[in-house]
Amino acid sequence: QQSFHYYSQEAGELMHTQDCGEFVMRAHARISAELANASRYVLGETLPGLCEVCEKAFIQQQQPWLQSFFDQLLLEDHKREQLWRLFVLLRRVEGGLDEGLQRFQDLIAREGTEAIQVLTNEAPGKDAGAVPPQAFISAVMQRHMHFNDIVHQCFESDVHFLGAVDKGLVKLVNVNKNCAELLAAFANSVLSGQNGRVSLRDSDSALLDVIICLKYVLDKDVFQAHYAKHLAHRLINDTTTSQDAEESMIHAMRQVCTLDFISRLQRMLADKCRSLELESQFQHAIEQLDNSPRVGMRIMVLTTGTWPIPPSTPLPPPDPLLRSIDLFQKFYESKYRGRRLTWNMQLSRADLRANFSKTFELQVSISQLAVLLCFNETVSAGMEEISQRTGIAVNDVFPVLASLVKSKVLRTNESEQAKEANEGEEAKAGPIEAHGEETTRSNEAADAAARPDSVADTEKRLAALNISEKTIITINDKYSNKRTKLKLPSEASFLQRKVERTGSLMEDVMEDRRAIIQAVLVRIMKARKTLPHSALYTEAKEQLRSRFEPSTADIKKNLDVLIEKEYIEREDQATENALYHYVA
Numbered sequence: 001q002q003s004f005h006y007y008s009q010e011a012g013e014l015m016h017t018q019d020c021g022e023f024v025m026r027a028h029a030r031i032s033a034e035l036a037n038a039s040r041y042v043l044g045e046t047l048p049g050l051c052e053v054c055e056k057a058f059i060q061q062q063q064p065w066l067q068s069f070f071d072q073l074l075l076e077d078h079k080r081e082q083l084w085r086l087f088v089l090l091r092r093v094e095g096g097l098d099e100g101l102q103r104f105q106d107l108i109a110r111e112g113t114e115a116i117q118v119l120t121n122e123a124p125g126k127d128a129g130a131v132p133p134q135a136f137i138s139a140v141m142q143r144h145m146h147f148n149d150i151v152h153q154c155f156e157s158d159v160h161f162l163g164a165v166d167k168g169l170v171k172l173v174n175v176n177k178n179c180a181e182l183l184a185a186f187a188n189s190v191l192s193g194q195n196g197r198v199s200l201r202d203s204d205s206a207l208l209d210v211i212i213c214l215k216y217v218l219d220k221d222v223f224q225a226h227y228a229k230h231l232a233h234r235l236i237n238d239t240t241t242s243q244d245a246e247e248s249m250i251h252a253m254r255q256v257c258t259l260d261f262i263s264r265l266q267r268m269l270a271d272k273c274r275s276l277e278l279e280s281q282f283q284h285a286i287e288q289l290d291n292s293p294r295v296g297m298r299i300m301v302l303t304t305g306t307w308p309i310p311p312s313t314p315l316p317p318p319d320p321l322l323r324s325i326d327l328f329q330k331f332y333e334s335k336y337r338g339r340r341l342t343w344n345m346q347l348s349r350a351d352l353r354a355n356f357s358k359t360f361e362l363q364v365s366i367s368q369l370a371v372l373l374c375f376n377e378t379v380s381a382g383m384e385e386i387s388q389r390t391g392i393a394v395n396d397v398f399p400v401l402a403s404l405v406k407s408k409v410l411r412t413n414e415s416e417q418a419k420e421a422n423e424g425e426e427a428k429a430g431p432i433e434a435h436g437e438e439t440t441r442s443n444e445a446a447d448a449a450a451r452p453d454s455v456a457d458t459e460k461r462l463a464a465l466n467i468s469e470k471t472i473i474t475i476n477d478k479y480s481n482k483r484t485k486l487k488l489p490s491e492a493s494f495l496q497r498k499v500e501r502t503g504s505l506m507e508d509v510m511e512d513r514r515a516i517i518q519a520v521l522v523r524i525m526k527a528r529k530t531l532p533h534s535a536l537y538t539e540a541k542e543q544l545r546s547r548f549e550p551s552t553a554d555i556k557k558n559l560d561v562l563i564e565k566e567y568i569e570r571e572d573q574a575t576e577n578a579l580y581h582y583v584a
Helices: 002-017 020-041 044-060 063-067 070-075 077-090 098-122 133-154 159-173 179-191 200-214 220-237 243-255 259-287 319-335 366-374 383-390 394-406 417-423 455-464 498-528 533-544 552-564
Strands: 296-298 349-355 359-365 380-382 410-412 437-439 472-475 485-487 530-532 568-570 579-582
Touching: 020 063, 020 077, 063 077, 063 098, 070 077, 070 098, 077 098, 077 133, 098 133, 098 159, 133 159, 133 179, 133 200, 179 200, 179 220, 179 243, 200 243, 220 259, 220 498, 243 259, 259 319, 296 319, 349 366, 359 366, 366 383, 366 394, 380 383, 383 394, 394 410, 498 530, 498 533, 498 552, 498 568, 498 579, 530 533, 533 552, 533 579, 552 568
Parallel strands: 296 437, 359 485
Antiparallel strands: 349 359, 349 437, 380 472, 410 472, 530 579, 568 579
């Protein structure tokens, strides 16, 4: 008691006369000196007690005052040595670092949230989804590196403080509800070369940043859905910068993504490689023919269920492509008996030569190709005639014609009636020849079903272009452009469907979640046979956390579905006291 009173008095005097940094240094020195003297002059069995008394007087009694300096020292980089001394002093007593640990975690979340909020406020319309992906990732990585440096330098890589960094960054990243979509968009921009020419080292570093940020995203299944969609677009359109980079990214995602997702991406890459081999073999086969087709064709064979692409819709291929398609069909069936090919024409693109005042090479969708080829045989045509010639339904012809009229390749009769009456000349259309390669390539808008956000919106757009069922469409023989190689906007891009595409993707994600939650619940009950309510919910949340953060309401809803299907039965109807049994 006398020793404690003596040390307490000395510690109190130090606290009132010195600042925190000086107090910590003096406390370290005093405790070390006293223990050194005690080890020489007192019995060994009394040393632990004396040590405890000394630490209680200099540390435990002053703990609230010492911990109040954590925030100040964390914010000032030049005081990191003082922060380290404070950490070493407080860890001598049990629970001495608890308050500092919580302050550190709160600081990370608070600082990061403010930075992300600034980015959101600067985005167009203050929309979280409009935040530039690169700016978002840079903000996260700056704080990731900054606070990890503090842990390594000041807290001796303490596992609890490293955990506090992770918890703080989870809050930081998920402040933006679109964080998963932003990460997928940034990875896509790097892997497709949209950021311009960057070195391999910079590309690898950027992708590593994505993996680090992804570790803190709660809804990883949303990232996986967007990443798979972007990967499909890159592979189908040959926009990926490197096959090795794709494989490296997939390998790195093993750390944070589910194995079934990784397996799916690997199957997509395998399909791409097999398609290249098939294409080479097919080209060699048709070279041996005496009468090879005039139209070249590149083909990708995609495994059903693996690729996140819309289901095939009936779209008859234009006549110039029929022979090439028939030849490949026979070639494929001779190699793989029993397999069935379904042609997904809405994902395809075609190159054609159009002769106006000069010759242009246009890249168009298959629907646009079918419509343009009609004008090889006629100068003008109505909606019904175009629909009959192409085999495309009248309602589906509207957006195709709208995209071509807006591109000024075609024109409506209303816009030219006065000019034709004055000049007395009949428009003459140059022949359009499909000469290039049909490619099974999707464009960005073809990743979802081609339909407008609203009927009223579509009608307004068509009215603005003077297109109706009675409109006569003619070829624009005066078409001109500075460039001779052009990619025309597709019919799908004519319709505003960004919100709908995102909504459709999220609907798929939510549908997958329902199936996953039910599978996890059945798997748990099959293994345990009987579980109380709280234990079942806790274990289900733990197993689902690697994919997404499940809500209690979602688990309850899917549990009720399983009870209705008689996979599980509930003994007590009161939810908090319920006991669940697995039904074999």
